Amino acid sequence: MNFTVAIVGRPNVGKSTLFNRIVGKRISIVDDKPGVTRDRIYALVEWKGKKFTIVDTGGIEPGGTDLMTTQVRRQVEFAIESANLIIFLMDSRDGLLPADEEVANILRKSRKPIIAVVNKVDDYSMKTGLYEFYRLGLGEPVFISALHGSNVGDLLDRIVEFIGESEEPEYDESVIKVAVIGRPNVGKSSLVNALLGEERVIVSDVPGTTRDAIDTPFEYEGQQMVLIDTAGLRRKSRIKEDIEFYSHLRALQAVERADIALVVLDATEEITEQDKKIAGIAHESGRGIIIVVNKWDLVEKDDKTIYRYTENIRDELAFIQYAPVIFVSAKTKKRVNKILELIRFVMDQYTFRIDKAALNELLEDATALVAPPTIKGRKLKIYSLEQTGIKPPTFVLTVNDTELLHFSYVRYIENKLRERFGLEGTPVVLKGRNRKRND
């Protein structure tokens, strides 16, 4: 499971500023899309080779400054429930307020690891007079200026000290890592059970109820696989936004470690924005994708039903045309084994290597059929098409000027690649680069 760090604190202490500072400062941005709910955002962060998810629990509700507001209480509950480490942010200008002490008491009792951070120390000389913050009994506070970035690096160092080397199990390259994602109640747990063939995971009727799951390795016809889950995200909440938030975070964290994502849809319900967002997470992180339409046993069918469903999915989830669609029932286990076969197939596609000669031939044929465009009197020249990587298959077009390499022509080449080589279930990355002098 991904290590989760939550920032809590009274309104206006600088939570969002710190969040943005950390997200902007870090070495590699994995996903910097704002989260889903109005009052929380999250991002994956990497610092000194260690990864964690940071959550800004910042509220929008203006509240009194000397009493703990409901909003702060909710943030704190959220953090205690689902974070591995809590950053408790205070404001040096306000000094230590009773509301801070109140939060500190709750946090201390939770026995969660906590880092006390005092913000808005823009000028180091301000540090004198801040000794009161040591009184909290939360260890040595870190004094930072989120606005100017001072000491934020030290804070990140302190954060990653809490992350063990072996937070995430490592698997052999040959193991196929599969994440089962989808909005609440579509049947993820049931599907995991059906795939594994035993009632190992606790299934519940209440949307968003929890199960403490772990990675489950298993073997299918000689192929090692592991179902990846994000344990520890306890979701006792009944608040709709919270449930949605958890389900996105869970998808994000599971997909991050997977080769292939099973995007589970509920056949008895319309495709919602939330389904789209979750599918988007898998697509944007460049994973192999299989669309699994579950609860097929509940659908009244005629000979056109599958066709209509597929059409609708292609319309609604247009950005993942490449993903195969399979209709199953976790309950009756109908076609569940087919998923395992599809996983193997998509993994082949996801790691597909095309030899040089075949790519040259494709480029020749494609450019003969539709000539590269001329833009403002300048003609695009394509010198080569080469594969530079897998997971997902990644290609580079070497051209005279990437400015001339229009999106639509890139799309055309991608379509040609798919036409000839399949690449079903996998995103394809196609980049342009300018020819260097010595090429």
Ligand SMILES: Nc1nc2c(ncn2[C@@H]2O[C@H](COP(=O)(O)OP(=O)(O)OP(=O)(O)O)[C@@H](O)[C@H]2O)c(=O)[nH]1
């Ligand atoms: N001088 C100074 N101002 C800061 C610093 N960090 C944040 N601020 C300012 O403090 C104000 C509040 O910052 P936010 O990041 O919005 O605070 P927040 O805790 O997310 O606030 P809520 O969303 O209400 O919970 C803004 O005007 C920031 O520019 C800092 O290090 N120094």
Ligand SMILES: Nc1nc2c(ncn2[C@@H]2O[C@H](COP(=O)(O)OP(=O)(O)OP(=O)(O)O)[C@@H](O)[C@H]2O)c(=O)[nH]1
């Ligand atoms: N009829 C039918 N019911 C199903 C099927 N799959 C799951 N269900 C039911 O749908 C409900 C939700 O299933 P879960 O497996 O808990 O769904 P989930 O996606 O894991 O839900 P969360 O843990 O809330 O995210 C349960 O009542 C299941 O019994 C199916 O294929 N057919």
